[in-house]
Amino acid sequence: MLKRKVSIIDYGIGNLLSVREAFRFLGCEVNTCKEPEEVKSLDILVLSGVGNFSSAIQKIKQKNLFDAIDTHVKEGKPLIGICLGMQLFATVSYENGIHKGFNWIKAKVERLDENESRVPNIGWREIKHLDNQIFKRLRDSSFYFMHSYHLVPEENSCIIATFQFGKAQIVAAVKKDNIVGFQFHPEKSQADGIRVLYNTLESLK
Amino acid sequence: MIKRIIPLFLLSGNRLVKGTNFSSYIDTGDPLSQAKIYDAQGADEIIILDINASKSGKVISSELLRKIASACKLPICAGGGIKTLQDARELFLNGADRVVINTHALLNPDLIKHLADEFGSQAIIVSIDVKKTQQGKYKVYIFSGKVPSEVDIFKHIELCIKLGAGEIMLTSIDKEGTLSGFDIELYKSVRERFDIPLIASGGAGNYEHIATLFEKVDCEACAIGKMLFLRDYDIVRIKSYLIGKAIIVRNS
Numbered sequence: 001m002l003k004r005k006v007s008i009i010d011y012g013i014g015n016l017l018s019v020r021e022a023f024r025f026l027g028c029e030v031n032t033c034k035e036p037e038e039v040k041s042l043d044i045l046v047l048s049g050v051g052n053f054s055s056a057i058q059k060i061k062q063k064n065l066f067d068a069i070d071t072h073v074k075e076g077k078p079l080i081g082i083c084l085g086m087q088l089f090a091t092v093s094y095e096n097g098i099h100k101g102f103n104w105i106k107a108k109v110e111r112l113d114e115n116e117s118r119v120p121n122i123g124w125r126e127i128k129h130l131d132n133q134i135f136k137r138l139r140d141s142s143f144y145f146m147h148s149y150h151l152v153p154e155e156n157s158c159i160i161a162t163f164q165f166g167k168a169q170i171v172a173a174v175k176k177d178n179i180v181g182f183q184f185h186p187e188k189s190q191a192d193g194i195r196v197l198y199n200t201l202e203s204l205k
Numbered sequence: 206m207i208k209r210i211i212p213l214f215l216l217s218g219n220r221l222v223k224g225t226n227f228s229s230y231i232d233t234g235d236p237l238s239q240a241k242i243y244d245a246q247g248a249d250e251i252i253i254l255d256i257n258a259s260k261s262g263k264v265i266s267s268e269l270l271r272k273i274a275s276a277c278k279l280p281i282c283a284g285g286g287i288k289t290l291q292d293a294r295e296l297f298l299n300g301a302d303r304v305v306i307n308t309h310a311l312l313n314p315d316l317i318k319h320l321a322d323e324f325g326s327q328a329i330i331v332s333i334d335v336k337k338t339q340q341g342k343y344k345v346y347i348f349s350g351k352v353p354s355e356v357d358i359f360k361h362i363e364l365c366i367k368l369g370a371g372e373i374m375l376t377s378i379d380k381e382g383t384l385s386g387f388d389i390e391l392y393k394s395v396r397e398r399f400d401i402p403l404i405a406s407g408g409a410g411n412y413e414h415i416a417t418l419f420e421k422v423d424c425e426a427c428a429i430g431k432m433l434f435l436r437d438y439d440i441v442r443i444k445s446y447l448i449g450k451a452i453i454v455r456n457s
């Protein structure tokens with residue numbers, strides 16, 4: 001059991017229910033937060049979401065959450081990004097135009113290359129990981145992905161897991177200081193997914 | 206690429222059912238307890254479709270989805286009667302990871318575009334039900350196999366892809382519930398023409414049928430109904446068999 005306080009940013013899109021249930025399953029106290037005031041004084045933030053990059057950023061800004069989340073991270077507090085939530089870490093996304101992200105990681109978000117494999121990338125992919133903390137004690141190492149865009153960091157130092165997409169190595173997870181992001185859905189990846197969330201919570205002090 | 210084995214849940218009222226060739230349905234249990242069972246067995250995804258929703262102008266129950274999503278840790282695709290963005294949003298908020306559209310994708314193809322723009326292609330499955338004609342062509346049916354359409358199957362798929370469908374689930378009405386194997390030619394003919402993720406559905410009756418499908422057709426997944434619900438098979442044993450045949454599946 002991990003008695004951490006986890007708050008999921010609710011900006012109006014996506015299946016937050018499964019994310020919430022996964023953290024509850026681990027013993028966390030889980031809240032959703034919709035107001036910038038709620039972001040202050042929080043323990044761990046979770047940024048999830050589906051849909052496209054620009055509408056996510058727009059909705060976060062409309063709800064005045066952008067600065068509050070950005071401050072939380074810049075103060076060194078922990079944040080976990082899932083799927084689109086991880087892509088928002090980037091400097092810029094090229095999904096339907098050019099859109100700025102949080103710029104916590106110097107990276108761009110680009111469409112997966114259809115010459116490598118079928119897009120969208122849907123289903124279970126085996127990952128190669130470089131982080132023994134977050135990916136320790138797994139049964140298998142397959143996780144559930146569903147995305148058409150992916151994160152391309154300027155420097156490899158933040159990459160903690162990749163998967164093979166045709167001949168390309170695509171980012172499956174990143175970690176930098178107090179933030180961790182997953183391109184896959186740990187909350188949907190059965191036992192190993194829950195294990196990864198557990199390990200992540202343990203690693204984020 | 207890891208092949209997905211997907212239990213297909215057909216919902217009628219608040220019970221699961223299973224039929225043959227889209228009729229003669231019989232009760233196959235409680236959806237929530239069945240979902241927990243297949244989650245525990247290591248199913249790769251669940252597809253749950255309300256087979257009466259479109260006919261009765263309703264949408265699959267978000268309350269039921271909520272219960273399943275709260276109890277299970279696997280991806281859930283939900284469909285039945287989705288006509289609008291709001292219908293889909295309601296399902297996503299209640300635990301669906303992807304939505305499945307069929308009848309209304311054909312009646313109003315722009316729905317695919319609206320859904321894909323809002324939620325992303327990866328979240329949109331277009332399900333297509335077909336029956337083989339005497340001339341050996343495939344005819345597309347809507348309203349759970351009840352109403353034939355004049356749309357050409359390949360033109361329909363082409364349009365779905367253009368408008369943003371992320372995956373096609375293709376069901377052979379002739380094979381559905383017969384336990385006699387997949388219509389390999391059908392999936393081959395689609396794979397030859399289109400490079401979109403594809404779920405084959407209809408006809409799985411034994412291990413060999415599933416192995417043959419994956420050996421002969423480069424498709425991403427297969428949906429299984431009767432073989433799981435009304436015969437003595439489970440996900441663990443199906444995957445063990447496939448591993449023995451050198452087909453790449455996830456350990457369960």
